[in-house]
Amino acid sequence: MPASTIQVSPQVHRHNLYTLTDSSECGAEKEEEEDPSKRLTPLEKLTLEMCKDENTIKELTVGKRVGFYKVHGQIGCGNFSKVKLAIHALTKDKVAIKIMDKMRLDLQTQRMLSREISNMESLYHPNLLQLYEVLETPSRLYLVLEFAGGGELHTRIISGGKLSDRESKIVFAQVLSAVKYMHENNIIHRDLKAENVLYATNSCIKVADFGFSKRVKNHNQALDTFCGSPPYAAPELFKDESYIGPPVDVWAMGVLLFFMVTGSLPFRADTVAKLRQSVLDGAYVLPTWVSAPCQRLIRGILKPEPLERCALDQMLGCEWLLPVELFRPIPPLYQLNPIHLVEADPGELDRDQEEVKGILEKLGVTHEHILNNQGKRVRSPITGVYRILLHRVKRNRGAEFVPTISGVVKDPKRDSLRAYRNLRHSSKLPSFNAESHSQQSVQKPWAVCKQYSN
Structure with missing residues (x-):
């Protein structure tokens, strides 16, 4: 087998991880590409670029792109991660991507990370940072988060x-x-x-x-x-x-x-x-x-x-x-799953969801895309684009309005x-003999102390 064939095949397989259905193939767009009479949707065009465009493939290889996201500069860092600003290639919304090197994650950190993802998946509140999507490559794990641009x-x-x-x-x-x-x-x-x-x-x-x-x-x-x-x-x-x-x-x-x-x-x-x-x-x-x-x-x-x-x-x-x-009002948790757009009865979707559904259709996201990604939850590009759009629509409608200060109202x-x-809490503190650990000194009083497994 020629050497050039050996080099190309792994790239196609890897970038195919970001296609939208289990059966999608990069070559499936070939007929549409050759037929100028058929206009590609934004989603089809992006998928095609990720499979065939040399510059896009290079960006994916070197980490300037992750899935549907164009990665920009670093905006933060932690003990096991760094956070970068990114732009969704379809929606053009800003997001924050938390990037972790899997080779540096020990068993305890992996458990903590799994718990972090699970807990964020089960919370939906206007004052909690939202998790949009999780992506994974052989060497890295990416958490796509809501971008809070005002700083700490x-x-x-x-x-x-x-x-x-x-x-x-x-x-x-x-x-x-x-x-x-x-x-x-x-x-x-x-x-x-x-x-x-x-x-x-x-x-x-x-x-x-x-x-x-x-x-x-x-x-x-x-x-x-x-x-x-x-x-x-x-x-x-x-x-x-x-x-x-x-x-x-x-x-x-x-x-x-x-x-x-x-x-x-x-x-x-x-x-x-x-x-x-x-x-x-x-x-x-x-x-x-x-x-x-x-x-x-x-x-x-x-x-x-x-x-x-x-x-x-x-x-x-x-x-x-x-x-x-x-x-x-706190939105119901089921709204985080795009399958609700497909399964809802006529008239059951609220105004926000109807608007999101219309935007998804213009981008080229069909009912079939949503159904084929069912069960993947946060590890789906369809879930990612849906959550980003839903958040944008709700934010524009005032779902994240800040509390107001008024005079003392007699309510x-x-x-x-x-x-x-x-009153005091009625619960009692259970007795438990935890193993003793030594405390480490730190140079700054706000530095994070050594963590121990639970």
Whole structure:
């Protein structure tokens, strides 16, 4: 067999991973290409380019393209990944692609990654960063995520100083809404911090990075993994004992709120050992300029005993957040699956889905494409383009509107929530003897501590 044939065959097979049905072949477009009377749809044209255009194939080979995405510059990095900006070749929407080298992923990291994908797949909330698609090659794994172009909350505060009381209310209300939704679906974030709160617009925020998230059977399930960032870690995490998840997220929200309204962290030290003692001592000082209602909320959250901390409903009804109108409809999870466009009865699709269906048809995505990709869920290019379009349509219709601040409205339903402020959690902390681990010192107090397998 000639050497040139040996070189071409693997390329065709590899790029065929990005075609749209199990039976699709690059050569299937040949007849259409030779027939000038037949006009190719945008999807057919893109598929043909990925199989036959030399420049496109070269971009795919060197990583300048991944599936239907044109990859641009780097916008972030983590311990095991880097994040790059990309543009969907069909929809022209910006996305963020989290890229991981599979050769560097040990067994523990692979489990965490699988859990991250699964948890993101089961969440759909306006203030949670959305997962569009997952792609995989022999050497790399790609998570295609919603692009939040406004940057991190941490960067905004470090460069511009503390937030105003009004802006702090707007940001914290959205974080609260997102975390409450996660907990209602039995998922604990376990890495809430300012670096993981992103601005999608000037005021709309997204909670991101679910690498340490954990699905629990119930809110009393014992966990024993120290993970996340030490300055945001609850006292029980530093005791090397078991803990329950929700109060850990609540504590981190208290640290986050303190950071927003003061511009500094409540617990600071040069080493994890000193930081640990500071957290266990509960030694922090609230500046006098922080409003009294906000101070009461922070003190209600940052309580050493997990069972005494504010519950999420208590925060929702507290005096500081009472003027904030944050209630919004949460879309049903089934909307993330494009198969609903095919299986829905006449008149069952809402206005957003009807608009998305029309755009997909113009791009050349047919019912057959959707049916042939059924069961692949997030590992499907059809799911990717559908979710991107659905998100765009919903965003343009105001689905991600930011909370508004009004005067204190006498609403009996919301006023009644204030009664929660003096209540305690009724659950008890189960006893569990976790194996002792040594703490490592870090150069910066916000550096990520060593993670241990759960």
